[in-house]
Amino acid sequence: MIRALAVAGLAIAAPIGAAAHQLVVFASVDCEAVTVEAKFSNGRVTQQGDVRVLDGENNLLTTLQLESDGTARVALDSVDHTSGLLIEVDTGSHDNYWIVTPEDIARKCGS
């Protein structure tokens, strides 16, 4: 469902929560890595889920698993982030995404 939203230009439609307590996905950048955080809107940490990292052209770059604290870390030098990154998190029953724009990375890297 998420990928159907298309990443074209990383300007896509707003996420739609599908369940009573939706999945909240956020990713921050510290210039070295993207830290993915996922939790439910009731405050509970998402203890497991698939994380897919795609580039701005919707190409899958890598996949990984959420840690038990609801986070995942993607080293920036391990992926081509020039067109930005689409971070998808899917728990099986809930999914959502966060877009890391090239501007987000540039802002944190001071360039």
Place this chain on the structure above:
Amino acid sequence: MKRRFLTASLATLIAAAPALAHYGMIIPNDPMISQQDGRSVALTMSFSHPFEMDGMILETPVSFSVTHEGATTDLLGSLQGATVMEEQGYTLDYPLERPGTYIFAMEPQPYWEPAEDAFIIHYTKTYVTAYGDDEGWDTELGLKTEVVPLTKPFGLWEHNVFQGIIKLDGEPVPYAEVEVEFFNEDLAATAPDELMITQTVKADADGVFTYAPPAAGWWGFAALNTADYTITEEGSGEEKAVELGAVIWVHFEEWTGR
């Protein structure tokens, strides 16, 4: 003589007309910032009669802050002077680094209102949620006086009820009076009677008030109490009463169904 008497009577009547309600205002460009909206929120601060779009001078506030995830940050030095409703106000573009609820709060300088023979201090706040995370929506800041929301203060449809507890010095205020007024941004709303510009509800015995707005938009709730202290009025040198207002601005969204 008769005519002079009539004029005087009219003047008395006019003077006795309901005074327009004053509101401190903190209005964000959007109370629910999604990742598509960008990475910041634009705030506009003013002091006004919001239904009439009648601005007043907002002097440099005593304090202006944001609270997020339990941490409060002083933003007073970041305010930018601006003209709002043709009077002095402020703006601020604040970066939203993380998800969650951001509560912006302002304590203005005491405003001397000769018509009420009192000073007015309206502790004003508004809640902004970032990136789909509403955690912290019921945060109590511990202001001198404030409305603590019982209803999530964003993501409301028009006609939903809004409930809050009025607190003064941290304690609920039974039967406190709450003035409610619409931010009539485009002046499209008209009132058939002055009494409908500012509506009034009272809290119950537990300090809880309830209101359901008739339309979408920004609605200001001002819970009014009299301070247990006075302020010296410079002109007369007299001690004057202080009206403490707990103001919260809440946005109601237009219903999209039939």
